[in-house]
Amino acid sequence: MTSESLDLASGDPAGLPGPVLVRGTGLLGASIGLALRTAGREVLLHDPSPSALAVARDIGAGVPVALDPAEVTDAGLAPGLVVVSCPPDVTADVVTDSLRRWPDALVLDVASVKTAVAAQLRRRQDAGELSATDVSRYVGTHPMAGRERSGPVAARGTLFLAAPWVVCAEESTHPDAVAAARGLAEACGATVRLMPAAEHDDAVALVSHLPQVAASLVAARMQGASATSLELAGNGLRDTTRIAASDPQLWTQILSSNAAAVLETLHAVRQDLDRLIVTLEDPDAEGARWGMARLIAEGNAGHARIPGKHGAAPQAFCVVTVVVDDTPGQLAGVLADVGEAGVNVEDLRMDHASGHEVGMLEISVLPARRDELAEALTRRGWKVV
Numbered sequence: 605m606t607s608e609s610l611d612l613a614s615g616d617p618a619g620l621p622g623p624v625l626v627r628g629t630g631l632l633g634a635s636i637g638l639a640l641r642t643a644g645r646e647v648l649l650h651d652p653s654p655s656a657l658a659v660a661r662d663i664g665a666g667v668p669v670a671l672d673p674a675e676v677t678d679a680g681l682a683p684g685l686v687v688v689s690c691p692p693d694v695t696a697d698v699v700t701d702s703l704r705r706w707p708d709a710l711v712l713d714v715a716s717v718k719t720a721v722a723a724q725l726r727r728r729q730d731a732g733e734l735s736a737t738d739v740s741r742y743v744g745t746h747p748m749a750g751r752e753r754s755g756p757v758a759a760r761g762t763l764f765l766a767a768p769w770v771v772c773a774e775e776s777t778h779p780d781a782v783a784a785a786r787g788l789a790e791a792c793g794a795t796v797r798l799m800p801a802a803e804h805d806d807a808v809a810l811v812s813h814l815p816q817v818a819a820s821l822v823a824a825r826m827q828g829a830s831a832t833s834l835e836l837a838g839n840g841l842r843d844t845t846r847i848a849a850s851d852p853q854l855w856t857q858i859l860s861s862n863a864a865a866v867l868e869t870l871h872a873v874r875q876d877l878d879r880l881i882v883t884l885e886d887p888d889a890e891g892a893r894w895g896m897a898r899l900i901a902e903g904n905a906g907h908a909r910i911p912g913k914h915g916a917a918p919q920a921f922c923v924v925t926v927v928v929d930d931t932p933g934q935l936a937g938v939l940a941d942v943g944e945a946g947v948n949v950e951d952l953r954m955d956h957a958s959g960h961e962v963g964m965l966e967i968s969v970l971p972a973r974r975d976e977l978a979e980a981l982t983r984r985g986w987k988v989v
């Protein structure tokens with residue numbers, strides 16, 4: 605089966621079955637709850653951790669409910685869709701429990717690796733623990749958006765805006781389950797990508813799991829660094845290590861359930877690393893400099909292929925850097941003036957120079973607008989560097 609061979613129901617966020625019960629109210633679950641609440645949907649929450657549940661409720665992600673179907677049905681709150689957003693290693697159990705507990709509901713999960721969950725459900729069907737009809741009410745999904753932080757405190761209702769949301773339907777998946785997944789993704793502002801689970805897992809090994817491993821490996825080298833060395837750290841280190849702050853428990857589960865595909869990418873990286881090491885062992889040897897240049901150039905070529913903002917073709921933006929005082933209101937002031945200048949902000953980041961009470965605000969804009977914006981901000985009294 606290929607991505608194209610699926611003939612699936614079209615999505616309509618308005619047709620998303622409700623209420624939506626979110627099982628697992630951490631980063632993903634609470635973010636989905638927030639996005640759906642903003643879209644005016646009814647969201648029910650459940651999490652075995654009372655504190656995760658309470659925080660999700662307090663930030664407005666939904667209303668906690670008991671898992672007792674009779675109690676929930678009596679209250680008129682039987683879920684039309686169950687979203688399983690718990691750790692990968694319990695996802696198949698919670699999906700199975702949801703299919704059994706809510707025989708009229710559609711069920712989907714958001715775990716980062718898809719073939720493992722599908723295989724566990726198939727085994728349960730083969731063992732007679734789930735019927736084919738039960739399994740047809742389930743579809744595996746994966747929003748390609750997240751953060752390096754866990755738990756509902758880190759949740760954002762805007763997390764999924766313009767992000768791809770992969771839906772891995774099988775031939776046996778009921779079209780209503782796919783339509784519900786599409787409705788959920790679109791209600792959260794994401795863009796649906798239909799893809800077989802195996803193709804998805806190979807893809808994320810390369811574009812998500814390898815970057816995590818690379819960031820962790822680079823950041824791990826900093827453990828033994830002296831304070832003096834670390835004070836020199838600039839954007840190079842920060843850009844390459846943001847996701848090194850991710851949850852070790854979550855990533856152990858992700859990497860181990862996609863081990864074969866991740867291993868393939870790591871072997872390729874090892875070959876490149878070995879190649880580089882050889883050139884550096886004797887940098888003056890014939891061909892060594894060319895070898896180094898080739899590796900960096902290969903990186904240039906790979907980087908140029910990474911899609912830009914909103915999944916559009918890669919585009920080089922220009923950065924206007926403004927020095928702002930580290931005081932309340934400065935950021936809002938600069939942005940208001942950018943708005944006044946009529947220039948669209950394509951990306952934004954803020955850095956703090958260590959030891960100085962100022963921030964460096966980097967405003968990415970289309971190249972054609974850079975000089976105009978720099979002049980407009982300078983005229984308004986901002987220090988543009």
Ligand SMILES: NC(=O)c1ccc[n+]([C@@H]2O[C@H](COP(=O)([O-])OP(=O)(O)OC[C@H]3O[C@@H](n4cnc5c(N)ncnc54)[C@H](O)[C@@H]3O)[C@@H](O)[C@H]2O)c1
Binds near residue numbers: 631633690694
């Ligand atoms: N973190 C990301 O960037 C990201 C992105 C996309 C998808 N995902 C996937 O989303 C899922 C959740 O990840 P997260 O980052 O929100 O993790 P998280 O640690 O922030 O939240 C997980 C929540 O699940 C709860 N939980 C544990 N066991 C449960 C059970 N049996 N039933 C219901 N809830 C249970 C935990 O108490 C916790 O509140 C994972 O499967 C992950 O692979 C994560």
Ligand SMILES: O=C(O)C(=O)C[C@]1(C(=O)O)C=C[C@@H](O)C=C1
Binds near residue numbers: 749
């Ligand atoms: O941006 C981040 O912090 C992420 O961790 C996001 C990211 C990714 O690699 O893109 C990480 C794992 C998830 O399964 C999906 C998204």
